[in-house]
Amino acid sequence: MQKIKEIASRCEACIKPGCIVGCPLDNDIKGFIKCIKEDDYKEAYNILSKTTVLESVCGRICPHEKQCQGACQREIKKQPVKIGKLEAFIGDLAIKNNWKIRSKKEATNHVAVIGGGPAGLTCAAFLKKNGINVTIYEKHDYLGGLLYHGIPSFRLPREITQNTVSRIIDLGIDVKYNEILGKTISLEYLERKYDAIFIGIGANMSNKMKIPGEKLKGVYGGNEFLEKKIELDYKDKTVLIIGGGNVSMDIARTAKRSGAKKVILVFRKEEKDLTADIDEVNAAKKDGVKFIFKNNIVKVLGRKKVTGVELIKTRYKKVNDKILLENIKGTRHKIECDYVISAIGSHANRKTMSSLNLELNKNGRIKIDKKGQTSKRKVFAGGDVSGNIGTVAWAARAGRNAASSIIEYLKKKEGKKHV
Ligand SMILES: Cc1cc2nc3c(=O)[nH]c(=O)nc-3n(C[C@H](O)[C@H](O)[C@H](O)COP(=O)(O)OP(=O)(O)OC[C@H]3O[C@@H](n4cnc5c(N)ncnc54)[C@H](O)[C@@H]3O)c2cc1C
CATH class of the missing domain: 1.10.1060.10 (Alpha-helical ferredoxin)
Structure with missing residues (x-):
């Protein structure tokens, strides 16, 4: 105190x-x-x-x-x-102290929120706080999204997420678990059943490295690795992580703390170019993660299972006033390892996206306007699925903004009914 x-x-x-x-x-x-x-x-x-x-x-x-x-x-x-x-x-x-989230009791309209991550949970809470019935449809049998299966528990204890989720659900929000938009439920069905819909299903498909050997056993995409809670046998094993952002630091630290003998993070640029927060980089170093800078992965080695990787050194090159990164010829070298986990960015699930019949932006995510409204008037979206800045607070902001827009949309619709 x-x-x-x-x-x-x-x-x-x-x-x-x-x-x-x-x-x-x-x-x-x-x-x-x-x-x-x-x-x-x-x-x-x-x-x-x-x-x-x-x-x-x-x-x-x-x-x-x-x-x-x-x-x-x-x-x-x-x-x-x-x-x-x-x-x-x-x-x-x-x-x-169980201080309740304040809400209005009267419930009028009913909105479906798809996805129970920070964006969906915040949207649901702000709708319910304003007297609107909400049903959350969630793919997993738990809520929280990346708060639960992304950010490691040594940075965000699970009980904090669980308690936060419980307080939101206790507002009187209905939840339907194990429901997958585009698979077990369609947007058309939701449009018929609800007054409005908010989509906050994130964008958690790992980008591929597009190199030979990527399909070998022991190679994982960082997002799938975290979401499926893949448990590896780390004893005496060397884990190689590809990437330079916060996600790669989290995976590297998790592997090290889970008992891996050696964890090596390979980044194609210089240390100063890492996009991870400096605190996260320092924490990874303190945990014993080794870094290899200015190296690109060109191949994963092995017959059925990973035995190593082939890297190539890189350097900066000035071309027409632009600084570009290039591989240096004749500098290929091999490193032995047991697992390769790539964390080089993520995208929205393309199959789900195409099933929605919504306009998408150039990154294949749901296109929204300033109010969070999609190309269908009744459907709103926000958070990682629409390409907001990929942080919890920005996803929550998108959810809250969309809740305000939905309230405005419903009021207008009600007003028209009474004309
Ligand atoms: C390893 C890692 C560490 C991170 N660390 C931080 C950090 O320290 N600080 C920070 O601010 N941000 C961090 N982020 C980013 C942050 O977690 C995300 O930006 C944020 O969670 C996005 O919220 P969201 O609600 O849009 O999506 P998500 O959190 O991904 O939630 C989406 C939800 O939708 C569900 N869902 C998915 N598909 C469907 C479907 N078809 N039907 C129904 N439900 C579905 C998912 O199960 C999930 O519950 C991190 C991300 C990762 C991967």
């Missing part, structure tokens, strides 16, 4: 708080920190819950340095207020 008070006391309550601008969810950070300073924790929670239902989650895993904390005035002195710690503290208190 002393520590929390100390962190809160550093907030200078700026007239134009950069932290609020930096927060994807527009949380009233200055307001809730003021309440912490005054020991009014319940009011701090009330303030936060106006804009978010994921306090305990976002407090722990948001890239705060790039968002609220990065925009804190004290960042100039390299002493920003650790806003995430304060948000998680209030979220955890709400869980512990």
Whole structure:
């Protein structure tokens, strides 16, 4: 508690708080920190819950340095207020004390939310808070999406996700598990049954490396590897991870913590070009992950099962004022390993996308306008499936925005009925 008070006391309550601008969810950070300073924790929670239902989650895993904390005035002195710690503290208190999420009782329309990740859960919560019945359709037999099967439990404890999900469902949201849009249910069926639909099914198909040997046993796409909770025999094994983002760091750290003898992360560019947060890179190094920079994977070796990989060194080359990366001829070399996990980006499930008959954007994700509306007026979408910035807070923001748009859409529709 002393520590929390100390962190809160550093907030200078700026007239134009950069932290609020930096927060994807527009949380009233200055307001809730003021309440912490005054020991009014319940009011701090009330303030936060106006804009978010994921306090305990976002407090722990948001890239705060790039968002609220990065925009804190004290960042100039390299002493920003650790806003995430304060948000998680209030979220955890709400869980512990069972402070309910406030909602209106009267239920009128009925909306289907497809996908129970941060986008779907937030959309569902903000609809229900505003007196609209919600049914969530979820592929798995649990909710949370990547909060549950993506972000490792050493960064986001499972019980935090479970408690956060329970509090949302306790609003009175109906959930249908093991229902897959495009497989067990169609969009046409949902359009007939519900007043509006929100699609938040994420984009969790790993991009392929497109190299020989990719189909060998022991080669996995990072997203499938995490989602299917594939348990490998790590004892005395060497695991090679391809990629340079946060996902590759999470997989590498998971492998190391699960007992792999050696975990090597191969990245085609220089260390400074890693897209992962610096804290994640440092944590991976601390966990014992080894890095190979400026190397491209060209082949996975083995007969049926992986025995190694062939890499080639890379360098930067200036072409017409542009800096390009090229493979250096004659620098191919081999490394022995037992597993290869690629984490070089992801895309939406193409089969599901084409079954929806919705307009897609150039990346094959659902095209939406500023209000989150798709090419079908009754259908809204958001989060990773529509290509929002791939973070939890941005997915939640998309879900909340879509809830507002759906409410507006339903009001207009009701209004027309009474003309
Ligand atoms: C390993 C990893 C680590 C990450 N770490 C962070 C981090 O530290 N901080 C951060 O801010 N972001 C992080 N992210 C990104 C973040 O998790 C995502 O941007 C966010 O979860 C997207 O939310 P979403 O609701 O759009 O999709 P998802 O979280 O993917 O949820 C989609 C939901 O839809 C369900 N679904 C899928 N298909 C169907 C279907 N056809 N029918 C019905 N349901 C379906 C899924 O089961 C899931 O429940 C990480 C991502 C990964 C992969």
